Amino acid sequence: MGMDINTKKLKKNAFRVSKERGIGAARIRVPGGYLDAEILGMVQEISQTYGNGYVHLTTRQGFEIEGIRFEDMEAINKKLQPIIEKLEINQEEPGAGYPASGTRNISACIGNNVCPFANYNTAELAKKIEKKVFPNDLHFKIACTGCSNDCAKARMHDFGIIGMTMPQYDPSRCVSCQACIKGCRSLSVDALRMENYKIVRDTEKCIGCGVCITKCPTRALTRSKKKYYKLAIMGRTGKRNPRLGKDFLVWADEENIIKIILNTYRFVKEYISPNAPGGKEHIGYIIDRVGFEEYKKWALDGVELMPETILNDCIYWDGIHFDNQGK
Amino acid sequence: MGYQLTKTQMDELFRELSETYDLYAPVLMKGEGCFSETDVVRYGKVTSPDEIVWDRKSDYSYKETLLPINETLFYFTEDTASVPQGPKRDRLVFLRSCDLYGVKRLDEIYLKNGFSDYYYARIRERTKFVLMGCGTPCKSGFCVSMGTNRAENYDLYIKPDGELGYADCRCGELEEYFRKAGAVEARVVPDYAEENREQVTLPKKLSNESFTREIWNEYGARCIGCGRCNFVCPTCTCFTMQDVFYRDNEKAGERRRVWASCQVDGYTDIAGGISFRKTQGERFRFKVMHKIYDYEKRFGYPMCVGCGRCDDVCPEYISYSNCINRLAKEEEE
Numbered sequence: 001m002g003m004d005i006n007t008k009k010l011k012k013n014a015f016r017v018s019k020e021r022g023i024g025a026a027r028i029r030v031p032g033g034y035l036d037a038e039i040l041g042m043v044q045e046i047s048q049t050y051g052n053g054y055v056h057l058t059t060r061q062g063f064e065i066e067g068i069r070f071e072d073m074e075a076i077n078k079k080l081q082p083i084i085e086k087l088e089i090n091q092e093e094p095g096a097g098y099p100a101s102g103t104r105n106i107s108a109c110i111g112n113n114v115c116p117f118a119n120y121n122t123a124e125l126a127k128k129i130e131k132k133v134f135p136n137d138l139h140f141k142i143a144c145t146g147c148s149n150d151c152a153k154a155r156m157h158d159f160g161i162i163g164m165t166m167p168q169y170d171p172s173r174c175v176s177c178q179a180c181i182k183g184c185r186s187l188s189v190d191a192l193r194m195e196n197y198k199i200v201r202d203t204e205k206c207i208g209c210g211v212c213i214t215k216c217p218t219r220a221l222t223r224s225k226k227k228y229y230k231l232a233i234m235g236r237t238g239k240r241n242p243r244l245g246k247d248f249l250v251w252a253d254e255e256n257i258i259k260i261i262l263n264t265y266r267f268v269k270e271y272i273s274p275n276a277p278g279g280k281e282h283i284g285y286i287i288d289r290v291g292f293e294e295y296k297k298w299a300l301d302g303v304e305l306m307p308e309t310i311l312n313d314c315i316y317w318d319g320i321h322f323d324n325q326g327k
Numbered sequence: 328m329g330y331q332l333t334k335t336q337m338d339e340l341f342r343e344l345s346e347t348y349d350l351y352a353p354v355l356m357k358g359e360g361c362f363s364e365t366d367v368v369r370y371g372k373v374t375s376p377d378e379i380v381w382d383r384k385s386d387y388s389y390k391e392t393l394l395p396i397n398e399t400l401f402y403f404t405e406d407t408a409s410v411p412q413g414p415k416r417d418r419l420v421f422l423r424s425c426d427l428y429g430v431k432r433l434d435e436i437y438l439k440n441g442f443s444d445y446y447y448a449r450i451r452e453r454t455k456f457v458l459m460g461c462g463t464p465c466k467s468g469f470c471v472s473m474g475t476n477r478a479e480n481y482d483l484y485i486k487p488d489g490e491l492g493y494a495d496c497r498c499g500e501l502e503e504y505f506r507k508a509g510a511v512e513a514r515v516v517p518d519y520a521e522e523n524r525e526q527v528t529l530p531k532k533l534s535n536e537s538f539t540r541e542i543w544n545e546y547g548a549r550c551i552g553c554g555r556c557n558f559v560c561p562t563c564t565c566f567t568m569q570d571v572f573y574r575d576n577e578k579a580g581e582r583r584r585v586w587a588s589c590q591v592d593g594y595t596d597i598a599g600g601i602s603f604r605k606t607q608g609e610r611f612r613f614k615v616m617h618k619i620y621d622y623e624k625r626f627g628y629p630m631c632v633g634c635g636r637c638d639d640v641c642p643e644y645i646s647y648s649n650c651i652n653r654l655a656k657e658e659e660e
Contacts, residue, residue: 112362116362121364146363171397172395175554176585177554195574196574197569197571217554219359219360223358223359
């Protein structure tokens, strides 16, 4: 009797069809790449029981357990259950594994748990967004990165959430040492200068990275109480037209960003090509087809931005086009 | 006179004191640390004991309550100058034993070093000091080694203890507040640090010969010259002058004095483009030698009070206390 397997169902269940017949891989999403070390032991056990003993740390911060046999998928799903529960993944049927794989694992840099540059808890936000969007079969890539260094490569995502802080300056604590100016010049965008021995911030240039704050030796510069984010949209890799995401919102808040992401799911449902292979089409291509103005209408539905948020009304993406030999 | 108070009486005491005095104490500034979601403890105005951070040493010292980071000395126009008024109210500054010894150093420089500094004196005259205990000594301080663990010259000692509070009042002017609050008399002895985790031995044979030691080059290569060690220090007293000409009318302006750091570029710059201590190693050497050698040569006791704040704040993990111990050890060898 031949092997009769519904590969579409299998993929949706977060397994992969490998190049070796009858053999696949089990994919474990870890939102924000942040996990209790106990899970490592569980992954080890599955790999050594059902796989070939090797695990790939995926580019999206999950695990891919190699060399599993398709007939073991059900048993593996049972073994995945404690992992899914520990990671608090939304699930429809306990014991049935991951319910979707279209919307990719939401990745994050290490964030302010550890990194001195990070402006927020990236894993926490990744988990929060995961809760709102998963499970979903649409092909969305979302990443959270702590600052404009963008170690998470958020600009290569449909939604790149980049942490910002609004520098608060108390001139009465400033000693004119210029550590902030030097820091901004060497590590960031050179947005600070001194006038009459006090710091002037060029608000047009400032990207809210927070370097000046980490450099200040007297706490004259501190972080804003409010956390701010830059939302870069429609970055992508891929075969046709890879490109970096562009800033849609600057000095934005978490709630509105989540709203825009959820609105985009509705937009995609409406406009996705009926011929999209596997029901997946990069959102950017859909926007290219229907126009940014139409996308904006959908994305901003019900969104009330804070007065300080900058909305970029027109966005043109460039990137690499191969129809002119990549020039 | 020693007193015991209930929590309600403590609150009442602070309320009454706030009527007459500005109370400055270590306060938790939430989210105002260097890094995201980190706090800083530094001096702020309070009106109740609950606003004060009692269980942790402040990151920045009391110094800014006596010596503002920025202080306008006078405003000038084309032909007149006017001196801004001093503090309008008396103040109580809450601090720990090491810091109270720090006040002695500030007084030495600003009141007794040739002449009395007008600006410092007018704040200092209106200031009384409230000692905070060190029942659980901090991790980085070495006050016992420096002999600064047992300050006696406080005006008031206050210790909250759960539902109770204890005080030892040594200032006649403050006694009435305790009577008003209904405090009962008790024998109260301040909590002093008896022992520190950090112990420091001062080198005894420092001299100009010490300038050429290799150790300075080593620290010089690590130091980034940010000046944090100076700004948190309860004994650093250096300032620089800034003449500010207002941008919309350059015929008017003000002269300020602003905290300066011997580690930061510009400190030894003089006319003609000359700078004396160019390398970070030279600057570090100057600081250490000043704290434990130069000052002592002049005033008879070391400048450093062993609070350990410079060790806590250094982003490059340079330990000044370890440096001193290394200098002492090198002498033995």
